[in-house]
Amino acid sequence: MDEVLVKQLEIAAVKIRMGIIEGVHSAKAGHPGGSLSSADLLAYLYMHRLNVDPSDPKSPTRDRLVLSKGHAAPALYATLALRGFFPMDEMKTLRKIDSRLQGHPDSKKIPGVDFSTGSLGQGISGACGMALSGKISCDSYKVYALLGDGEIEEGIVWEAAMFASHYMLDNLVAIVDNNNLQIDGKVSEVMSPYPIDEKFKAFGWHVINIDGHDFNQMEKAFDEAEKVVQKPTVIIMKTTKGKGVDYMEDSVDWHGKAPGDEDYERAMKQLREHLAELEGSVN
Amino acid sequence: MDKKATREGYGDGLVALAEIRPDLVVLDADLAAATKTSIFKKAYPEKHFECGIAEQNMMGIAAGIASTGKLVFASSFAMFATGRAYEIVRNSIGYPGLNVKIGGTHGGISVGEDGATHQCNEDIALMRTIPGMTVINPADYIEAKAAVLAMAEHVGPAYLRFGRLAIPVYNSPDYKFEVGKGITLKDGKDVTIIATGLMVAEAIEAGKALAEQGINARVINIHTIKPIDRELIVKAARETGKIITVEEHSVIGGLGSAVGDVVLEEYPVPVVKIGIQDVFGHSGAAKDLLVEFGLTAENIVHTAKALVSR
Numbered sequence: 001m002d003e004v005l006v007k008q009l010e011i012a013a014v015k016i017r018m019g020i021i022e023g024v025h026s027a028k029a030g031h032p033g034g035s036l037s038s039a040d041l042l043a044y045l046y047m048h049r050l051n052v053d054p055s056d057p058k059s060p061t062r063d064r065l066v067l068s069k070g071h072a073a074p075a076l077y078a079t080l081a082l083r084g085f086f087p088m089d090e091m092k093t094l095r096k097i098d099s100r101l102q103g104h105p106d107s108k109k110i111p112g113v114d115f116s117t118g119s120l121g122q123g124i125s126g127a128c129g130m131a132l133s134g135k136i137s138c139d140s141y142k143v144y145a146l147l148g149d150g151e152i153e154e155g156i157v158w159e160a161a162m163f164a165s166h167y168m169l170d171n172l173v174a175i176v177d178n179n180n181l182q183i184d185g186k187v188s189e190v191m192s193p194y195p196i197d198e199k200f201k202a203f204g205w206h207v208i209n210i211d212g213h214d215f216n217q218m219e220k221a222f223d224e225a226e227k228v229v230q231k232p233t234v235i236i237m238k239t240t241k242g243k244g245v246d247y248m249e250d251s252v253d254w255h256g257k258a259p260g261d262e263d264y265e266r267a268m269k270q271l272r273e274h275l276a277e278l279e280g281s282v283n
Numbered sequence: 284m285d286k287k288a289t290r291e292g293y294g295d296g297l298v299a300l301a302e303i304r305p306d307l308v309v310l311d312a313d314l315a316a317a318t319k320t321s322i323f324k325k326a327y328p329e330k331h332f333e334c335g336i337a338e339q340n341m342m343g344i345a346a347g348i349a350s351t352g353k354l355v356f357a358s359s360f361a362m363f364a365t366g367r368a369y370e371i372v373r374n375s376i377g378y379p380g381l382n383v384k385i386g387g388t389h390g391g392i393s394v395g396e397d398g399a400t401h402q403c404n405e406d407i408a409l410m411r412t413i414p415g416m417t418v419i420n421p422a423d424y425i426e427a428k429a430a431v432l433a434m435a436e437h438v439g440p441a442y443l444r445f446g447r448l449a450i451p452v453y454n455s456p457d458y459k460f461e462v463g464k465g466i467t468l469k470d471g472k473d474v475t476i477i478a479t480g481l482m483v484a485e486a487i488e489a490g491k492a493l494a495e496q497g498i499n500a501r502v503i504n505i506h507t508i509k510p511i512d513r514e515l516i517v518k519a520a521r522e523t524g525k526i527i528t529v530e531e532h533s534v535i536g537g538l539g540s541a542v543g544d545v546v547l548e549e550y551p552v553p554v555v556k557i558g559i560q561d562v563f564g565h566s567g568a569a570k571d572l573l574v575e576f577g578l579t580a581e582n583i584v585h586t587a588k589a590l591v592s593r
Contacts, residue, residue, distance in 0.1 A: 060351070060352065066347075106378075106379075107350070107379045108379055108380060114350065115346070115347070115350060115375075115379070116374070116375065116378050116379040118374070119370060119371075119375075122343050122371055122375045123343075125339070125340045125343020125346070125347065125371070126343050126344075126346050126347035126350065126375055127347060128340075128343070128344055128347060129344035129345060129348040129350070129351075130347040130348070130350060130351055131347075132332065132344065132347070132348060133308070133347065133348045133351040133353055134351070136330075136353070137353075139351075155339075156337075156339045156340055156343065156371070159335075159339060159340035160340050160343065160344075162335065162337070163334065163335070163340055163344065166335075
C-alpha cells in the first residue's frame with residue numbers, strides 16, 4: 001500500500017477518534033471502547049474501499065456496511081461525517097433528544113446507515129439478506145458486516161454463518177473486531193467464542209486473521225476476500241479496545257462509559273498531538 | 284360449502300402475486316410443505332429460498348432483502364415466526380419499517396394434534412404491539428389469497444395469519460380485499476358479533492340461528508386487526524349497544540382487546556370476548572378442541588342470548 005495513502009488513513013482514523021470522543025463526551029453516554037477499536041477499520045473502508053457516495057446515500061449500486069456491533073455507533077457516525085454524509089459538528093448532538101444520531105444506528109434517520117442495528121447478532125443476518133438479494137438480481141455491490149467478538153456469542157450469528165456459506169455469498173465480508181473485551185470482562189472468561197477462526201472455517205467460510213490497526217494488512221485481506229469465490233469471507237482482526245486514548249486502552253471500564261470533562265481534555269489532547277504529528281510528517 | 288385451509292390461499296396467493304411483482308422473494312424455514320409456500324416453490328423455484336430451521340435468521344434475511352427494495356415474504360408457523368423471532372421482527376423489520384410480509388401459518392388452537400407448543404394463540408397480540416405493523420387474519424381461502432395479492436400495493440411490515448384446518452369457503456371468487464376495512468356480513472340491531480379468521484364462518488352460522496330465535500344480530504368480519512376499522516366498530520356499538528368478539532386466539536391482546544380499546548375510547552358498551560381464556564391448549568383433533576374451547580356457532584348463540592337478555 002502506498003505510504004501516502006497509509007498516512008492519509010492514519011489521519012482519518014485520528015479524526016474519527018476525535019469525533020467519537022466528542023460525541024460520547026457530549027452525550028455523557030455511549031460506548032467509546034469498542035468504537036475506538038473499530039476506528040481504523042472504518043477509516044479504511046469508508047475512505048478507501050467502499051463504493052459509497054454521500055450525495056446519493058441510497059444509491060442501489062452502492063456497497064453496504066452493516067454495523068452489527070451497533071453500539072460502536074459513534075465510530076460509524078464520525079466516519080460517515082468525515083466521508084461527507086453530514087457535518088462532523090453534528091457529533092455533539094449524539095444521543096440528544098432532538099438529534100438524528102440515535103444511541104444505535106437508525107437507517108431511517110441517518111444518511112449513510114444501511115441497516116438499523118443495536119440488538120446484537122441481528123446485523124449479520126441483515127447483511128446476508130442484502131448479499132443474497134445482490135445475487136438474485138446479479139448486482140455487483142459488496143456487503144460488509146462488522147461484528148464484535150462478544151457479539152458472536154449470540155446464536156443468530158451462527159445461523160447467519162450457516163446461511164452465508166450455504167448460499168455461497170462471496171459478495172459478503174464479515175469482520176470480527178476481536179478486542180477481547182465485553183461488558184462483563186474478557187470474552188474468554190465471560191463466554192469464550194474461541195477459536196473464532198476455526199469456528200468460521202467449520203461453517204464454510206474463508207478465514208483471514210489480521211492486525212486490525214494495520215492498514216497494509218487490511219488492504220491485503222480485503223484484496224484476498226475479493227478473489228474468493230463461492231464462499232463468504234471473515235476477517236478476524238485483533239484490536240485493542242479503546243485504541244488511541246492511552247487510559248482507555250485494553251480497559252473494560254471504558255466499554256460503555258463516557259469521559260467526564262477532565263478525561264475528555266486528556267483524550268483530545270493526545271489525539272490532537274497525534275494528528276499534528278501525522279500532519280507534520282505529511283507536509 | 285367447499286372447505287379449504289387459508290394456508291392454501293397463502294401458497295396460491297404468492298404464485299398470483301409473483302405475476303404482478305416480479306421482485307417477489309419468498310423465504311421459508313423448513314416448513315414449505317406445511318406453510319404451502321411449496322406451491323410457490325414449484326412455480327418459481329428461483330425466487331424461493333430455504334432458510335432452514337432458523338427463524339430468527341430468516342427474519343434478518345428478510346429485512347436485508349427488503350432493504351434493497353424487493354418485496355419479501357418470510358414464512359413459518361405462527362408460533363415460530365412471531366414468538367421465536369419476535370425481537371428480530373421488532374428491531375430489524377418493524378423499527379426500520381421495512382417492507383417485509385410475514386406469513387404465519389398454523390395459527391391458533393386448530394393446529395390440533397401437535398399440542399400446546401405449536402398452538403399459537405398469542406401471535407396477533409405480539410404483532411399488534413409493534414409500531415407500524417399491519418395485522419391480517421383472513422377468514423377463508425378466497426380472502427387469504429386476496430390478502431396476499433393486496434400486499435402488492437401495501438408498503439411496510441405486515442403479519443398475515445393463516446390456518447391449518449380446512450374451513451368453509453364462503454366468499455365469492457370476485458371478492459376484493461381492502462386492508463383495514465371490516466365487512467358487515469349481516470345487518471342487525473340487537474347485538475353485534477365481530478369475528479376474525481376461521482370464527483367468521485361460525486359467526487355467520489350463529490347469526491342465522493339467532494335470527495330463527497328472534498334475535499337480530501349484526502355479523503362483522505374484521506380481517507385486519509391492525510389498523511382496525513374504528514368507524515365500523517363505533518357504528519356497531521352505537522346501533523346495537525352490545526358486542527361479542529370471537530377469535531381463535533387469546534382473549535388477551537387479540538381482536539377482543541382491539542375492539543375493546545376502540546369501544547372504551549369512543550362509545551363504551553358491554554363487550555364479551557370469546558376466545559382462548561388465558562390457558563394453554565393440548566393435543567386433540569381440531570374440531571374437538573374448537574368445541575372444548577368454546578369456538579363454535581353454538582357458543583356464540585349461547586353467549587349472544589345471555590348478553591341480549593342481561
